[in-house]
Amino acid sequence: MMDAVIVIFSAVFVNNILLARYLGNCPFCGVSKNLSSAWGMGIAVIFVLTIATAATWIIHHFILDPLHLSYLQTIVFILVIATLVQLVEFFLQKNAAALFQSLGIYLPLITTNCAVLGVAILAIKNSYDFIMSVVFAAASAAGFLLALLCMAGIRERLETVVLPRPFRGTAITLIIAGIMALAFFGFSGMDATLSSLAHH
Amino acid sequence: MTPLVTTVVFMAALGATAALVLIAAARFLAVPSDPRVEAVLAALPGVNCGACGYSSCAAAAAAVVRGEAAPGVCLIGKAEVSNAVATIMGKEAKAAARKIAYLRCSRNCGEAGTDFLYNGPADCRSAMMLYGGGKTCSGGCIGHGTCETVCPVDAITMKNSLPVIDPARCTGCGLCVNICPKKILALIDDTPQAAEKKKCAEYCMQDDLKFEVDQEKCIKCGICFNNCPVDAIVWEKGKPAFIEKEHCIGCYTCMRLCPPKAIG
Numbered sequence: 001m002m003d004a005v006i007v008i009f010s011a012v013f014v015n016n017i018l019l020a021r022y023l024g025n026c027p028f029c030g031v032s033k034n035l036s037s038a039w040g041m042g043i044a045v046i047f048v049l050t051i052a053t054a055a056t057w058i059i060h061h062f063i064l065d066p067l068h069l070s071y072l073q074t075i076v077f078i079l080v081i082a083t084l085v086q087l088v089e090f091f092l093q094k095n096a097a098a099l100f101q102s103l104g105i106y107l108p109l110i111t112t113n114c115a116v117l118g119v120a121i122l123a124i125k126n127s128y129d130f131i132m133s134v135v136f137a138a139a140s141a142a143g144f145l146l147a148l149l150c151m152a153g154i155r156e157r158l159e160t161v162v163l164p165r166p167f168r169g170t171a172i173t174l175i176i177a178g179i180m181a182l183a184f185f186g187f188s189g190m191d192a193t194l195s196s197l198a199h200h
Numbered sequence: 201m202t203p204l205v206t207t208v209v210f211m212a213a214l215g216a217t218a219a220l221v222l223i224a225a226a227r228f229l230a231v232p233s234d235p236r237v238e239a240v241l242a243a244l245p246g247v248n249c250g251a252c253g254y255s256s257c258a259a260a261a262a263a264v265v266r267g268e269a270a271p272g273v274c275l276i277g278k279a280e281v282s283n284a285v286a287t288i289m290g291k292e293a294k295a296a297a298r299k300i301a302y303l304r305c306s307r308n309c310g311e312a313g314t315d316f317l318y319n320g321p322a323d324c325r326s327a328m329m330l331y332g333g334g335k336t337c338s339g340g341c342i343g344h345g346t347c348e349t350v351c352p353v354d355a356i357t358m359k360n361s362l363p364v365i366d367p368a369r370c371t372g373c374g375l376c377v378n379i380c381p382k383k384i385l386a387l388i389d390d391t392p393q394a395a396e397k398k399k400c401a402e403y404c405m406q407d408d409l410k411f412e413v414d415q416e417k418c419i420k421c422g423i424c425f426n427n428c429p430v431d432a433i434v435w436e437k438g439k440p441a442f443i444e445k446e447h448c449i450g451c452y453t454c455m456r457l458c459p460p461k462a463i464g
Contacts, residue, residue, distance in 0.1 A: 069210060071203075076214060083218040087225050094229040160326040 002198040004135050007128075010191035011139035017115050018147040019181040020188075024115030028148060029173045031106070038152035042145030044106035046138060049116055051088065052081045053137035056120040057130055077120050085111040115144060150180060236265045236288055243284040244274055249352075251275040251373040264289065275299055276371045298390040299372030301347075301355070301365050305340055305384060323349075328381035341384050347376035411448055411455055415440045417462035424454035424463060 015021060018028050024045075031041040056077045064070050089107050092100040100107075110116060119140045123133040154176055163172060241261040252273045254260040263269040264285060271286035275298075318327050318334040324346040327333045333342035343361030355369035356376060363376070367390065377385045413424070418440035425435035432447030433454065443454070443463075455463045 067210070069206070072207060072210065075211065079211075079214060079218060083222060086222055090222075090225045090229040093231050160321055160323045162321050162323070 003195075004132065006191055006195050006198065007132060007136050008139040008142075009194060011136055012143040012146060013184065013187040014189075014191045016143040016147055016184050016187075017119065017140045018144055019177070019184040021118065022181070023118040024113050024144060025177075027109070027113060027115075028151060028177060029170050031109075032148055032151040032155055032173065034156055035149065035152045038148045039145075041106045041109075042141075042148050045110055045113070045115065045144050046141035048081075048085055048088070048107065048110050049119055049137045049141040049144075050134060052084055052116050053120050053123050054130070054134050055084050056080055057123060057128075057133045060124050061130075073121065073124070074117070077117055081116055081120065082111050115140075147180065147184075151176065234265050237261050239288045240264050240285050243281060243288060245277050245281065247276070249276060249371075249373050251371070276373060299374075299387045300367050300370040300390045301372065301374070301376050302386050302388045303341070303363055303365060303384060304386055305362065325379070325381050333382070339382065339384070342382060346379055346381075347385060350375045350379050411443050411450065411463050412445075413441045413443055414462040414464070417460050419460050419462070421459060423457050423459065427453050427457055429453060 011017070017023050018025070027041055027045075031037050059076065059080055060070070060073065064073060064076065069076075085107060089100070092107075119137050122140075123136050126136070128136055151173070155173065158172065158176075167175070237258075238261075241258055244257040244261060246257050248256045250256070252260050252269070252275055254263055254269075254273075257274075260269060260273050264271060264273055271289055272282035274281050274285070313336045314334045315331070315336055316334050318330060320326050320330065322344045324333070324342045324344045327342045327344055332338060335342060341362055343358070345356075345358040345361075345363065347363050348356045348358050352373065352375065353369050353371055355366045355371075356363045357366075358364070363385070372387060372390075374387050377383075377387050420435075420438060420440055422435050422437065422441070424441050424443075425433045429451060430447055430449055432444050432449070433441050434444060435441040
């Protein structure tokens with residue numbers, strides 16, 4: 001139980017997927033213009049990351065490992081995630097039209113998001129068991145949502161500020177991302193402290 | 201088997217499995233869609249400007265096919281678009297009334313003095329946060345030209361710190377109307393009568409203007425009571441209306457609506 005809490009804390013704050021690992025920068029810059037689309041994107045990422053990590057964990061431990069094909073991990077995961085997202089999209093369109101409408105265009109957009117692949121691979125690398133992998137994926141996605149919402153909030157306020165032309169748009173977004181990453185850097189090491197406390 | 205062969209065989213097998221699964225899913229989970237949606241979507245401009253009130257051209261096309269929107273739903277597409285959509289839907293084309301943005305000020309806001317010097321970002325939304333902008337006229341244009349900045353077709357130019365709208369260029373997309381913090385811009389039909397209706401009252405610059413109901417002229421209809429935005433009007437059926445001055449914000453709504461012109 002304590003381990004799960006540490007994994008969640010670590011994934012949301014200490015090793016935040018956007019601000020510490022710097023994965024998934026495309027949506028971080030592209031979908032952070034306003035809060036409502038950031039929210040939609042964040043929810044879609046939570047959804048896709050969780051099921052994708054569950055699927056890739058199963059593939060890795062029941063197909064790749066027994067066949068000694070772990071060196072194909074990257075390409076297999078890409079293929080599996082893309083197929084899975086497409087499949088989920090079909091399924092939602094048929095059986096959960098409301099959810100499909102609200103996730104909208106964000107669902108296919110994340111197919112190629114490196115955050116999804118990154119978390120799937122990290123879950124294997126950290127040798128988590130199945131439950132822990134899913135918890136780790138959901139927490140990483142929650143961290144993604146948190147950082148994306150912060151960024152969208154800042155950028156909405158930034159709309160009214162006069163910026164020198166070269167700084168507008170993606171440039172200032174990356175600068176803000178850097179400053180936010182510095183702020184999140186304050187969390188570094190806290191997961192280690194927590195786990196040493198837990199095991200004493 | 202060499203790793204090369206294993207890799208190729210494994211990836212081919214995985215790819216084929218994935219393809220088969222997706223083909224099966226597309227077959228069994230297919231949602232029947234109306235072919236007219238595609239056709240209408242193709243006829244729309246496809247710029248997803250959102251002026252029609254739908255989030256995208258696709259959403260507007262779906263609404264047209266569902267019968268929720270008229271063939272003339274598209275505000276920026278001219279007659280050809282609404283004709284094309286109407287043909288697909290098998291309906292008579294009725295062109296949507298062209299909408300244009302309109303500045304409601306009836307006086308030149310250059311006349312308004314300043315309460316204080318605002319020294320922040322030159323953006324109306326930002327200026328609005330500080331006591332609603334520095335002009336003495338509390339309802340009028342702040343004049344930093346945020347509408348000019350957002351206009352995608354350069355139809356707005358700021359002259360004497362008031363927006364001047366070029367009706368020939370305006371596409372009626374409503375971006376300026378939505379962004380104006382003073383709500384001083386409005387979307388109107390492109391006719392002189394419509395402009396007159398939306399115009400603010402002449403004496404909008406008088407400070408602390410509170411209204412009164414002429415109790416003798418009042419026909420007790422209750423229109424003012426039903427439309428007052430701040431519920432400052434007391435009225436019961438069969439009794440003349442009465443305005444509570446401490447709540448009145450001087451918005452002119454009742455004055456403009458009153459049938460016998462009993463409010464002033």
